Amino acid sequence: MKSELPLILRHAVTVLAGQLxxxxxxxxxxxxxxxxxxxxLAALSIGSAVFVSVYVALMGILQAILPIWAEQRGAGRDAAIGASxxxxxxxxxAASVLGMAVLLSPGPILEWTDVPPQLRGEVRAYLAVLAFGLPAALLFRIYSTLSQxxxxxxxxxWLQVGALFIKLPLSVWLTFGGAGVPALGVVGCxxxxxxxxxxxxxLALGMLRRHGRYAPLQLWRRPEPPDRAQLLRFLRLGLPAGLAILVEVTSFTLMALFIARQGALAAAAHQIAANVAVVLYMVPLSLAIAASARVSFWRGSGDEARAARVAWQGFGLAALLGCTLGAxxxxxxxxxxxxxxxxxxxVALTAGLLAWVSACHVADALQTFCIFVLRCYQITLAPLLIYGVLLWGMGLGGGYTLAYRGWDGQPPLASPAAFWGANGVALSVVALAFTALLWLVLRLRRRAAAREG
Structure with a gap:
């Protein structure tokens, strides 16, 4: 049987270009x-940590619908996709209202994490602006998930790359000012x-209206009243997925808030390391999106054996790319x-943190791939529990203990490295657990398919 790797790679590279x-x-x-x-930079580190935590969790709920639409495509049910x-x-x-409420009232979060008072005003102003951009970002995520x-x-x-030519000059201009516009600092970003x-x-609305690929979906019909069964299905799949992403992301973003106690130098170095880590993360994420779309397509077509084969092909590629990029x-x-x-x-402090980023990237790549494929099989609750125990407990909790309380008679290590080291260990255990779970799920599905055949 022909390998699906070329198609997955082509789609993954396309997704990656947009993600980058x-x-x-x-x-x-x-x-x-x-x-x-x-x-x-320190204010950006804190503000972006809060925003990303909110946005990615809500985005994850919408992104988790991808297997549903891919299965419907595999079954040839175009009109059902449009209604969905x-x-x-x-x-x-609903997600937009919830997210905006949090972003417009970040005070309790900033107080709980002991963000320095001199940074709070700028962080609040930064988040207030982003709150009003959240609905547009989530609507574009629906378009993105549908197209994938x-x-x-x-x-x-095409749209994401083109928008970069708007973002770059605007950020520079509004941050530093010029041409009659005052310097806005981080709020300009x-x-x-x-x-x-x-x-x-x-631009996305224009594509949905004009591009021929979307025509069979009949998207522009009058919206039906809320379908309780359909929305509950979205929530059963999307809510645990969104919460899992929230745990994963906040295991990093809460690091930024706790590290802010160590001063502007530590916060700045952590922001750079986190930014590099997220850039690397885009590679396995893109591969996972592409592979999960194909796994769900073949499941919708009724070919469980081919779906499992695609999953393992993608897993091997994720491991190879993870090792290469980490090195x-x-x-x-x-x-x-x-x-x-x-x-x-x-630079000196950041270089040390990037060594930890490189060490844990392989585990990050594998766990990312596995959790996306598990969603194709409606397995979302177990990954959420594993994330909560390991990433929050072992990773974030362990990092806090090492940084501020000490361990086994050793004094506290007042450095961002304490958080990055603990997180790396936690990610490694998560990757092992998800790999075992994926192996078990695929084995059981193939056995069930063989019995039915």
């Missing part, structure tokens, strides 16, 4: 804020992000750190 463009928005803000001032997309708008509206499920990720990537979110949404970062960690800052202190 989106990441370039964050890289742009990090570099711009770093060049503006160390305090601006219209129902997803109700879910998007249909096997046309290029229809998303937020305004640039808001403009990009609405530009992407308008490259280990060798290039100091030059990479130097791209973000001209401060010798920041």
């Amino acid at each position: 463009a989106v990441m370039a928005y964050g890289v742009t803000d990090t570099i711009v804020a770093g060049r503006h001032s160390q305090e601006a 997309v219209r129902q997803s708008l109700y879910l998007c509206a 499920a249909l096997g046309h990720p290029q229809l998303v990537t 937020a305004w640039a992000t808001l403009a990009v979110n609405y530009a992407l949404l308008l 490259l970062l280990l060798v290039l960690r100091t030059p990479v750190a130097g791209l973000y800052s001209n401060s010798a202190e920041v």
